[in-house]
Amino acid sequence: MKAYRAAQSFFSTSRVIFVFDEVEDVFSDGGLFQPSTAQNHKGWVNRMLEENKIPTVWLSNNIGNMDPAFVRRYDVVFELITPSKAHREKILQDACGDMVDFDQLKHLARSEKLTPAVVSRAASVVRSIYQELGTTKAGKAVEHLINNTLQFQGHSIPHKNDPNQLPELYDPSYLRTDVDLAKVAEGLAHTRAGRLCLFGPSGTGKSAFGRWVAEQLNCPLLVKRSSDLLSQYVGGTEKNIARAFREAEIDQAILMIDEMDSFLNDRRTAIRSWEKTQVNEMLTQMEGFSGIFIASTNLMDGLDQAALRRFDLKIRFDYLDRNQAQRLFSRYCQQLDLGLPSKDDLHLIGQMRNLTPGDFAAVSRQHRFHPLSSCADLVHSVRAECVFKEGACISMGFA
Structure with a gap:
């Protein structure tokens, strides 16, 4: 000084x-x-x-x-936040677009903690030995250096599989809800604002619906989970919540928070003061947010009553009805090259009372390393998924 x-x-x-x-x-x-x-x-x-x-x-x-x-003695005070996903893609393209391919660039840009300095340093190092590496190895080297830097800074690195990607056979008509999802999407496209609460059993398509809406509206999607927002420090969770809403506002993105029950527990049952302040912060941010906010939960009963009033629309996602189950089953039989299902197969699928699109998605992933050979095998595997659901009971047989 x-x-x-x-x-x-x-x-x-x-x-x-x-x-x-x-x-x-x-x-x-x-x-x-x-x-x-x-x-x-x-x-x-x-x-x-x-x-x-x-x-x-x-x-x-x-x-x-x-x-x-x-x-207060500074004339101008402002924060330089981490660039948006679109800006991160441009930074990568400008710094190392000739060394990484399209998929690598998109993958690296998914890291919310990626800064220009990290990209510039990695690109500079790899460019100095580019002749020895060649094109293929250079891209992998850039990715390796960036990921290592982020990891040792204490940040998570994006997974190879994009968790925000829509399931391959996603179709809102296969979701059993109490409203017309297509009309909801049309309304959101018109207003570009709204607060939705999606609730229902796991695997019924709540999170996928948020991704589908973002795709229909051609909007960026910012997904936050409890692991992204919860902090070990007092007041840290509130700061993370505020930061998430601000990031979505700046990027003009749809904000979707999974496991919303972690942040909106009924304050009447709260024991510690920070349990109440988390709810208060979430409610404050929800009211001040001008974009589209989507929250999902499997535990609707424990949510704060004041929080429920803040949502413009509450949509229940339920288990598939008979017609939906049979149509989705036929689609997966076709997708997995299992042939045409028999009447018995369709009947058995139609009798399952706790079937979700997530069950079919899980079996489809199993098929990659444990191949199914027939539609009957698919019925058996889907039934096994239903049986494993805690506290669930299904009806099977010829009724």
């Missing part, structure tokens, strides 16, 4: 701008019961901020612990 003050005097007649990087080392270097360097000399620092002759750009990774008295 003394060097900065001296530089202000030395360059007072020059046309220059100062950049003071990593100022958290000065303003936020104190401990729990120990003031920071700046707080120990608060009056001197305040005068320095108010009387500086040369414009200065102050850069910090975190201003959370900065004294508000210092913050």
Whole structure:
């Protein structure tokens, strides 16, 4: 800080701008019961901020612990957030588009913590040895360096399989709901705003519906799960919730939160104060959000009553009816090259009372390494999925 003050005097007649990087080392270097360097000399620092002759750009990774008295003395304060997915794709294309293929670029851009500095450093390293690597290995090297950097920074790296991708045979007509999903999508396309609560048993297509809506509206989709938002620190979850809504607002994305029951438990049964503040923060953000917000839960009964009133539409997703089950079964028989189902096969499928689209999707994945040979095998495998459901009971046989 003394060097900065001296530089202000030395360059007072020059046309220059100062950049003071990593100022958290000065303003936020104190401990729990120990003031920071700046707080120990608060009056001197305040005068320095108010009387500086040369414009200065102050850069910090975190201003959370900065004294508000210092913050209000800055003429302009703004946050540089992590780029949106579209911007991340452009950054990758500009920095290493000639070294990574289309699929690799899309995969890397899915990382929400990807910054220009990480991409630039990885591209620079690989470009220096590009001749030795060749085109194929260069792309893998870029991906490896970026993922390693993110991982050692404590960030998760995107999986190869995109969890937000629609199931192969997704069709809203195979979802049993109490409203017309196609009309809901039409309405959302017109208003571009709405708060939906999707509830019902697991595997009934709630999360996939959110992805389908985003595809129909040609909108980016921001999916957050409890693991993305819950924090071990008091107040951390509330900050993550606010950050998620702000990110969706900036990207003009549909925000979908899975396992909403983790954040909207009934406050009347709350024991700890932070359980209430999490609900309060979620409700505040929901009310202030101007875009499309979709929440899904398997546990509707435990949600806060005030939260339920905040949703514009509550849609129940249920087990497939007989007609839906038989039509979806026939589609999967065709998809898996099992031939045409017999009347007995269709009858047996129609008798299952707790069947979901998720059961068919699970069996389809099993087929990759444990192939089915007939429609009857598909019936047997789907039935096994139903049996494994906790507390479920199904009806089978010729009724």
